[in-house]
Structures are given as C-alpha cells and as structure tokens.
Amino acid sequence: MSRSNVLWVDKNTLSKDISGKVYIVTGANSGVGLETTRLLVKQGGHVIMACRRPDAAEEAAKSFTGLKGGYEVMKLDLADLQSVRPFVDEFLRKYDKLDALVCNAGLVTFGSEIERTKEGFEMAIGVSYFGHFLLTELLLDVLKKSAPSRMVIVSSVVHAGSKQNRPNVDLDDLNFNTRKFNNFAAYAEAKVAVVLYAMELAKRLEGTGVITVSVHPGWARSNFGGNSLVMRIMRVMMVPLRPFITDSNEEAAQTSLHCLLFDDVPDHSGAYFSQSSVLYRDKECRNGGWPMTSPNPNARNMDTAKKLVNLTYELVGLNK
Template structure:
C-alpha cells in the first residue's frame, strides 16, 4: 500500500484559541485523536458521547497531557432522535457560535436491528442521526462562520465486501427485502458522502464549508477481533498493517485536513480520502480531494432526493 497522506505541519501548529468544534464519538478512535489535536491547538471541544462518565474520563486524560485543554462532555445517542434534539439544544444554548462539526461517530456491520425511532441501525445512526444534528446546528455554524462540517464516510461507500454502495430509496430501512449488513453499511457511508455534497450546495455563500472524508482502514473499536490483545499485537496487527491498516493518528489526518486546510473552502461538498483498498485501483493512493470511484457519489439528483427523504424521516 502507498504511504498514508499526512497533514501539513504548519496546520497542526495553527492557533485555534476561541474556536469551538463539536465532535461526535470523541471518546475513542479517530474522534478522540481529532479532539486531542484540536484541543492542543487551543480550541474548545464539545464531545458528544453515549456514556458521559466515559467521556469525562477521556476528557480528564486529554487535560493531563494538555492542562489548558478546554473540553465539555454532553450525552448524545445518535440512534435516538430525541437525544439528538436534546444534545443540539444544549450545544446551541451554550455554544451559539461554532467553527466546526465533525460527524464522526458510527457503527459498522451490525446485525439487523432498529434505532429507537424504527430506522435500520446503520442508516439511522450513521446518517439520519447526523443529518438531524447538522440541521439543528446549522444556525450556530453560520453564526460562527467561517466554519466547517465534516462527515466521516468510508471507502466502503464504493464497495463493501463486494456489495456496491447505493441508496435503496424503495426500501431504505430493509422493511421488505432481505437484510445484508455490509450492503446496509455501504448505503449509510454513501449517504454520509451525499449529505455533505448536498449540504455544501445548500450552504453556498454562508461561510460554512462541507466535506466528507474516508479515514482509511483504521485500527479502531469498529474492528472487533476476538483474540487477546497480546496475540493481536504479535500476529494479527502486523498482518493487517501489510494489508493497509493504519493507526488512529494516521486515520485522523483526513479529518484534520478537512477542518484546517484553507484550500478546502474552494471545494465545498467534496470528498477527501486517505489511502485505502478501493476496488478502483487508481483511487487507492487517496486524494485531498478525491473524485469518488462510485458514480452514484456524483449524482446531484440522488443527493437531493436523499435530503428530501431524510427530512421526511426525521421530521426536520
């Protein structure tokens, strides 16, 4: 595999004092690394997490490394739209001017199930919860402009274990057709990309820039391996590294680039990708930005239709 793409060093020393970023799933993996870096640069980080005590523990660890770090922890369950609304209300009340929203949290290859509001789990958590959250925070993002919205997508929006990424408008929540977990994951990650694309179009001229990102094949909590950690380190992780697996710091690079690089403002709605094992070989080197190899990712009619369908489902 090629060498991972890395953020320019000067961007990681940029003073972010006075800026506020909301990060969902900020207590682990890529979200945690992103929160740590932005906090070191002086930003205030609003951590949206399912378990507040765990989030507070992680925030304390970040402060132990960077004593001046400014972090607040609010409860957020993306699979419960009432929780999303409550979280957004708290953010808007306490942080009326935002410079960034990182829709980072997600689930992968879950068994068939439903969110509290009856949506297929992956589509509900990965896309609809973040779609509603973004809508509810848009006024604060406009008030804090220039600001950015970054959606965590995946290279699996092209193909996920052989299942082509598509938006199944006739049955978004698998109410009639047989459930396929990888197909559902691909749909949710394509939805993240299309959401950023359509959001960029709708927010043109407001000072809010949008992006979707592929962090790459990252060693995170989504990668559940039923082996003791010592055995993973000895046998599994070296093999996965050869297959292209990267560490969370490398995986966070694309999110940080999308948040901090000034040139991103010229490509609102674009897709940014770390190196990855795309089925499309030329795309494997990644790109900031990258033209997605999935033709559906470029279909503005699909993006607009998904927006309308999502609005109706969450009653935004």
C-alpha cells in the same frame, strides 16, 4: 511504524493556534473521534465531545491533561432522535458559536438479526446518516452565524464498492423494511448516504461561508466492530500485516483534521477527502486524495442526493 504513503497534515496547519474556536465531535470517546478531538485540543481548540457514553468520554479525556485547549462531554445518542434535540438545546444555551461540526460516530452491526434505532431506522444508516442529519440541520443557524465554519462527515472506503458492485442508497427502502438484510450492504449504503448529504448540503449552503465535506479516515486500529467474533478473528489474522496496511488512530484522524483546518478546503465544499487505503478495489484510488473523486458514480449523483435529503426531512420530522 506508519505505512509509507500515509497522508499527513502539513506543518503550518499543525502549528495553527485555534484557541477560542469551538468544535463538536461525535463519537469522541474512541478511535478516530478521540484522536481528532485530541489533535484539536492540542492546538488550543475547545471540543464538545458528543458521546452516547459520557463516562467513557470523561475517562478518555483524562489523557488530554496538559494540552492547550479544553473540552466538555455532553450526552448524545444518535440512535435516538429524541436525544439529538436536547443535546442541541443544551449546546445553544452554553455556546453562541460553532466553528466546526465533526459527524464522526458510526458502526457496523454483526448480529444475524437487523438492529434498529429508537425510530426504527436500520442501525448503521440510523447513526451515521439520520442522526447526523438531524444534528447538522438543527445546528445550521449557529454554523452560519459562526461562518467561516465547516461540517465534516465521516464516510468510508466501503462506500466505493467495486466496478462490479457499486453501493447505492435504495430510496424506496432505505431501512431494509422489505429487502433481505445484509449488514455490510447496510453499512456501505449508510456511507454512500453521508457522501451524498455532504454534497447536497454544500450546494444548499453556497455563499453562506459554511462548507461541508465527507471523509474516509483510513483503516484505523480503533474499536470499530467492537468485540464481535468476526472482528476478533480478523484482528488476530491481521497481526503480521497490521503495520503495512492499517493506521493508528492518530493517522486516521489526519484527513478530518486537514478538512477542519487547512486553508484551501473551502475551495472544495461538497467534496470527498480520503486517506490512502489498500481497501479501495479500484487500484487507482489507493493513494487517496485531499480531495479525490469517489470512484462510485452513485455517490456523485446530485439527483439522488436531492431526493435522499427531501425524503430525510420527512423521516426525521423536520420541515423544509
């Protein structure tokens, strides 16, 4: 059963033959990433499944048997920047084009202690933003060479917050080195960072034929939150309401698929695209929109976006 107002990719887009096109999807072994991959493979695409657990990806990909396109699993741990460069090197050795990059992987942590990536970034922003930033920047040349091409980065409704509390990136302390750690605040800030990055990169890539967008996929019945106690309790409590407010992973993959394949998306480079979602605290946003305006002014601030990106170059060890 689907919620009544799920946004679905239109039939023409779903019947496009994308044989010969090459995609990278991060976090492709599970949830929204797995279903995004399946939909691309179904239409003939070749997807590089960029995953930190290659065995899990190979296992998940067994379910693609009989679909028109193909896939290859390659190891990528976004919590370790030293894993990003070898991934890109291997990709560039094997492929000379990239039609789209889907920066989908992400997580929220649940321990009381802050978790950090190998480089010391707070884990949620480290994976969703810093890891994807380095990956994207290292792939920009091949994306440009393959233009028209696209980069889709997965954010969350959580970036929007509420009228009383709009999350923002803290440019003086992106990684909670001095502030008191809060896992939900960290996740929200990570998802503001990716909306800002899509916006800034779109501006930088104007005229190149490469477009970038950010996405809220919906409330997916994925493995998000893993087996943490909080998530297990929430899943049990949610059982009666699940069909009315949450989405299957296929439904949650619709927004990314639309952004990857729909003809008019290049007219909206830098924009935020959202599945409908009861989770918006701003009621007027609940129908979602492809694209829609984020209700969070902090996620629309180009000045913050530029400062964030300049800082990130230094933090991930890239020259501008």
